[in-house]
Amino acid sequence: MSPILDKKSSLYILIAVILGAFLIPYTGSSLNVSLPSIGRDFGLDLVILNWIPTVFILANAALILPFGRSGDIFGRKKIFTIGISIFTLFSFLAAIAPSAYFLIFFSFMQGLGCSMIFATGVAILSSVFPLGSRGEFFGIYVTSVFIGLFSGPILGGFLTQNFGWRSIFLFNIPLGLIIIFLIYARIKTDWIGSRGENFDIKGTLIYIPSVIFILYGFTTVFTVLGKILIISGVSGILLFLKLESSAEYPILHPQIFKKAVPLLSSGASLLLNTSTSAVWVLISLYLQLIQSISPLTAGIILAIQPLLVAIISPFAGRLSDKIGGAPLSLIGIILTVLGLYMATFLEVDTSIIFIMILGVILGVSNALFASPNTNTFMGSVENRYFGSASATFSTMIFSGQLLSMAIVLLVFSSLLGGMEIDPSEYAQFMLSLKITFSIFTIICILGTILVFLMVLKLKSKKKLRIQ
Numbered sequence: 001m002s003p004i005l006d007k008k009s010s011l012y013i014l015i016a017v018i019l020g021a022f023l024i025p026y027t028g029s030s031l032n033v034s035l036p037s038i039g040r041d042f043g044l045d046l047v048i049l050n051w052i053p054t055v056f057i058l059a060n061a062a063l064i065l066p067f068g069r070s071g072d073i074f075g076r077k078k079i080f081t082i083g084i085s086i087f088t089l090f091s092f093l094a095a096i097a098p099s100a101y102f103l104i105f106f107s108f109m110q111g112l113g114c115s116m117i118f119a120t121g122v123a124i125l126s127s128v129f130p131l132g133s134r135g136e137f138f139g140i141y142v143t144s145v146f147i148g149l150f151s152g153p154i155l156g157g158f159l160t161q162n163f164g165w166r167s168i169f170l171f172n173i174p175l176g177l178i179i180i181f182l183i184y185a186r187i188k189t190d191w192i193g194s195r196g197e198n199f200d201i202k203g204t205l206i207y208i209p210s211v212i213f214i215l216y217g218f219t220t221v222f223t224v225l226g227k228i229l230i231i232s233g234v235s236g237i238l239l240f241l242k243l244e245s246s247a248e249y250p251i252l253h254p255q256i257f258k259k260a261v262p263l264l265s266s267g268a269s270l271l272l273n274t275s276t277s278a279v280w281v282l283i284s285l286y287l288q289l290i291q292s293i294s295p296l297t298a299g300i301i302l303a304i305q306p307l308l309v310a311i312i313s314p315f316a317g318r319l320s321d322k323i324g325g326a327p328l329s330l331i332g333i334i335l336t337v338l339g340l341y342m343a344t345f346l347e348v349d350t351s352i353i354f355i356m357i358l359g360v361i362l363g364v365s366n367a368l369f370a371s372p373n374t375n376t377f378m379g380s381v382e383n384r385y386f387g388s389a390s391a392t393f394s395t396m397i398f399s400g401q402l403l404s405m406a407i408v409l410l411v412f413s414s415l416l417g418g419m420e421i422d423p424s425e426y427a428q429f430m431l432s433l434k435i436t437f438s439i440f441t442i443i444c445i446l447g448t449i450l451v452f453l454m455v456l457k458l459k460s461k462k463k464l465r466i467q
Helices: 007-042 045-074 076-095 101-126 132-164 173-186 201-219 224-244 254-258 260-278 279-290 296-303 304-323 323-344 352-379 381-417 424-467
Strands: none
Touching: 007 076, 007 132, 007 173, 007 296, 007 323, 045 201, 045 279, 045 381, 076 101, 076 173, 076 254, 101 132, 101 381, 132 201, 132 304, 173 201, 173 254, 173 352, 201 224, 201 381, 254 260, 254 424, 260 323, 260 352, 260 424, 279 296, 279 352, 279 381, 279 424, 296 304, 296 352, 304 323, 304 352, 323 352, 323 424, 352 424, 381 424
């Protein structure tokens, strides 16, 4: 049973968790804006440059499940605190990175810290606040995430333009220290949901390298090594799923996917995030390299999409409670297909208005899809699997982000061959951009089919209940 805390202690916990929730999307979105400056500073080609945000996502995708389970066993506050400490330390080291390869490693370690924060933040709120009032605090948590997504491009653009790209990492340090102070000075309680249970070391040791093999294999898919890594990674994931089905204390409950609705919902989330997560990395590079727009202006344009998601999502979630999440998710993913198809028509001299319209469409579509689809997924899972289901759904999101960046790395490394982008290579850059957006459009169409099947499945269930 969770201990009852006074209002002041609960407030400190809420502040610590929402600051942590802000830092994760802020870091990722501000990093996107600073990539061209980092590339110029270190003289990087596009393939190496893309590894900086990719390893950040990779660490989150590979580690969120194990750390979520660790929090249940060893203490959610403990894992959250270690995560904030790691993130803050490696933010400082990233700010003084002497080379791109150090920066890539430090970015991976930041992602590791973020995975610990993200894996335990919502679980801590669930432990502290009673069932009747959790919705309000979850709403505050979601708002902080989208404030991070919204402010990241603008603040990151401002800092990069005026103080250099290293300043975006320095910005994290005082916030990290505030969180650490709150935890040690004001929060004395920890929450352990599975005290005495064993941690699934065997499954974890198979899961983490399998995810890494798949990603790296995608970037070198035309080589023998790439094919071997992909086959090994996929085989490892299949072995992991087999082991989890018989494990006494699994980090991933296969029972969640035995029903059609959660399977279709999570599959659609994976495909939508695969088709959209890298879009704004590409648009950022396009605006600054091809259109020669300043980082700050690019950041303002990039902020349109998360701002609209932040504004519309609460209304979409509330509406999904009334009419069901699946129909709204279907409208959202269809709009996403439209936006991605529009992006295939980008040219060297495309109007900025066109880019802004693209941001509006993808912002509205994401808002209509995300919270209603989450509502549908969680509503189709048994109560006893809520914790594992939440971590699993988050893993689908991060895995989609990971695959999205892998596709970018694959296409650009194939067509540009690791060369730096200068005016003589703009044609190849634009070709790579169009091919990538075409692939994303096809993937999103597949996701649309899954959502459509989910709508049909829920409709048939409703008819059976009526009969």
